[in-house]
Amino acid sequence: MLRQCFDKIIESGTPTIVTDWATAELAKASANAFLATKISFINAIAEVCEASGAEVGQLADILGHDARIGRRGMRPGLGFGGGCLPKDIRGFMARAGDLGVDQALTILREVDAINNRRRERMVDLAREQLDGNLMGKQITVWGAAFKPNTDDIRGSPALAVAQKLHELGGEVTVTDPQTLDNARTAHPDLDYVDDPIAAVQDADLLLHLTEWPQFSHIDPQTSMMESSPKPIRAVEEARVPEVRATTASTTL
Known part of the structure; x- marks a missing residue:
């Protein structure tokens, strides 16, 4: 059989x-x-x-x-x-x-x-990028799924980081192509935006934490910077070990 x-x-x-x-x-x-x-x-x-x-x-x-x-x-x-x-x-x-x-x-x-x-390191890295102070800082997280091409948020490293940043005083906005409904249910204290470009409006820091191709194809030098009236610091999940102090126009 x-x-x-x-x-x-x-x-x-x-x-x-x-x-x-x-x-x-x-x-x-x-x-x-x-x-x-x-x-x-x-x-x-x-x-x-x-x-x-x-x-x-x-x-x-x-x-x-x-x-x-x-x-x-x-x-x-x-x-x-x-x-x-x-x-x-x-x-x-x-x-x-x-x-x-x-x-x-x-x-x-x-x-x-x-x-x-590794999740703790990303939180520390975010704090370093914001000069040691997360309180009231606008932080955008690209990604909520535990990996691309799924709506599964179980054990999601991205959401674990987002939640911790919120607990430390950050104003965290999350965007994801497929998982926002699930993420809202699991983490109602975070903010959610459908459009990744709109999500960086007024952001102090962008964290690219799930490697969706939709995010990888966005040029931070054009779309992102036009969306926000102030400089954005950007950190990509896949480059955690390589990141040093960044400036406004950091390329992912």
Whole structure:
């Protein structure tokens, strides 16, 4: 019956492995744990790069040329979110504890800690860009989904950063192509605007936190600057480790 359900996938050349329940369960958990580890690894390296002056994007390219490592997932930024990876690594750790081997997965505690630390770094970076004072500052966040091309906000790094900035006194406006209804429900104390250009009106700081192509195609030197009567400082999520002090016309 199962083979019939997956006939087309099997016929396309996808390998089929028949195994026991325990192995199948751990295979799924292990796959997501490895992906999370790879993401947190490059973000940990990004911290070292930021301190040393090294360029983490180029470093990731170098590592990616090693066939044993590969480039996929080696993109520094805010870390992972969504409904799978955060839940699965914590569930995997809990399962190891149930089996009496919790020490075997202590590495995943650090993976989780690194992931959370990237969000904290973005908050710190925003504070640095605004001379240490967020109170009353107009902050625009491009992105609410945990990744582009979805309306899923579960575990969204972008919204976690937006909410923290609000709690620290910032006036935060969020825009996203697909998730605003969900975001409004989950975070009603933030402001929301449909149009990314209108969202930067009067902004002191722009944070590009979800890599939607709709945002990437906007030229900050024209549309954004025309929309706001005062200088805007801009920080892109994918360049967290590379950002230094910026000026009014910073290009994303």
